Amino acid sequence: MIKVKGFKFSGISSGLKKSGKKDLGLIFSETTCNAHAIFTKNKVLAAPVIIGKELIKKNSIQSIVVNSGSANACTGKRGITATNKILAELAFQTNLKIHNFFPSSTGVIGSQLDYKLINKNIGKLLGSLKEDSSEDFAKAIITTDKYSKISYKKLKIGSSTYNFLAIAKGAGMIHPNMATMLCFFLTDLGFESKLFKKLINNASNKSFNLISVDGDMSTNDTVIGLSNGLGGNVTISEGSRSLYKVTSLVNDMFYDLAKLIVKDAEGGTKFCKITVKGARSEKSANIVARKIANSLLFKTALFGSDPNWGRIIAAIGSSGVSYIDQDKIDISIGKSLIVKNGVEYKKAKILNKLMKKDEIEIGVNLNKGKESSFMLTNDIGVKYVKFNSDYRT
């Protein structure tokens, strides 16, 4: 049974999704939480992101409300009003303040959010709150994800057992519109506020920021963490003995969810980890890995199980990283070295079998330094094009 002390969940159908599937979710903590959120770097922001950025500053978040079925993005002032009306209704019915709530939306860009429909259902949403309903919430936030994405872990510190729950929805390749990545992380372990921010930032940098589905960036992407400290008396700070364990645990949870998101990429048939080492900095290693991950020629070769290293090395060279020396580049597929010093080492043909696997590891060694980074990505196949070229109605 998934439970995080002091947190309740609900997920209902409000009618936003014409299919009648769940489309409205709520997370509710007994008390206000330590909260930290990371938002999309897109300059075009959905209304809930614009509002959420302000609300989180007041440091008194207690509840998160999420709708699927409409992104409430590019909806102008009407969109801002819509989100505010929903928060006001929640505040009214719970006798709390607007700044105790954090909003999130996902779905089609450009259509106005029917807040009246949502507000009619706020009573039902609040009435459905239960400690063990996190799966209902997870279902309410998905769009075209094939499955809901949940990671749940426990950790004993001192005499208490603390709970950690992260719920995400998929990024990319989403028909009919676009990628939105949402992640809600909840824990009943207490944290010193600055450290909690660092924890969420670092875990995101090592997971969600290292995935590339189709290279496009959403208007709604949000990662938010809430810690209510109701699991026991421990508060984690920089000096805490359990810090390493807690950090590893959260990093693992975020990484697992990032992997699930890539694996669930619509139209994708293969999962690929691209590791670049021998770089002068982690940043430049990531630039190279990202360039390969976003190369359409590489992604289609992956779909076709083609160990076409020419496309990989051309992507490496076009990454803009200045210190790259083509005569030093090694490339491997799985454990097989395919390119040594920029020249074919093993005939690509015999690697065809390796490329047919569902999970593929591409290794690049620039042989110019000691830093490394990686990207998680997927292939682009015929299904992707079909999904994403259909008219959006």
Next chain:
Amino acid sequence: MIKVKGFKFSGISSGLKKSGKKDLGLIFSETTCNAHAIFTKNKVLAAPVIIGKELIKKNSIQSIVVNSGSANACTGKRGITATNKILAELAFQTNLKIHNFFPSSTGVIGSQLDYKLINKNIGKLLGSLKEDSSEDFAKAIITTDKYSKISYKKLKIGSSTYNFLAIAKGAGMIHPNMATMLCFFLTDLGFESKLFKKLINNASNKSFNLISVDGDMSTNDTVIGLSNGLGGNVTISEGSRSLYKVTSLVNDMFYDLAKLIVKDAEGGTKFCKITVKGARSEKSANIVARKIANSLLFKTALFGSDPNWGRIIAAIGSSGVSYIDQDKIDISIGKSLIVKNGVEYKKAKILNKLMKKDEIEIGVNLNKGKESSFMLTNDIGVKYVKFNSDYRT
């Protein structure tokens, strides 16, 4: 009849292409030329590019030799030797120097170039040189281009008529390997050397540098211009009365070829011009246009005739241009305004018809300045994926 005074051409089959199609071409001027070349910015360079970069510095190019069927890229020292052996054979048989020749290759990356096969055919190649054989040359340099790409113009200055010829091969979406864009520009009009460089650079910046087929960058891309001045006594310099006419003519030729390249994109079904205006600089306008042109979600929407402006505005926002204000963005398709101040202005549905055309114009106004830029691009359809995911044998 296409002729440029003092230039001869040939295009033959050497056997590099297993199909038996033409794969070896030569351009030969009676005298050494004013020459200027622009190369790919990829850090991974094909052997002919590495060698060509050095040879052009000696300023005595008289002939260009091009093979298709093998890119001679990622071939290490053997690849360098191969190109040098070909140039040495040409120099030997013509009694010229190696630095009178400029090499170029296009085809599959990573396989060694069979220079012996080429050298066996140098005699035949030289023997086939004719003033009116430029179309044979154009055929010899293509890979999977559906047609050869030639632009030919004449201009009367004073008492003489001067000739301008540009021959290109396609960029991108090339099965079985990758994009290579080559352009050879020849004229019998004389130019002051610095001005000729500027002419070639500017015309390229307004054409080949504004196309995006799949966002990948080749190891072999080369644009080279040769001017032998044999058409008459005129030498164009900064003060020349004909400068504007000549510049416009060359700009038009390069633009026409760039357009042909995009239109011939393998698997592409639609041609799209994306214009961004109201920017604070031409550079930032181009960054925005390029981001849209490279957006896979946009490209698949284009394929599906879907006026999905959410994908366009999300690409604009994620371009990294800091001054963008989502509430000021206007978007049009053809002459129809679809987004005004970041919000839907006209229902996307009624624009479906417009999107079904073969040529589509997308207009973006950032309403933040007076500068503009554009990109020429194409859609990504099911055929593209099929072409590029097949195994490369």
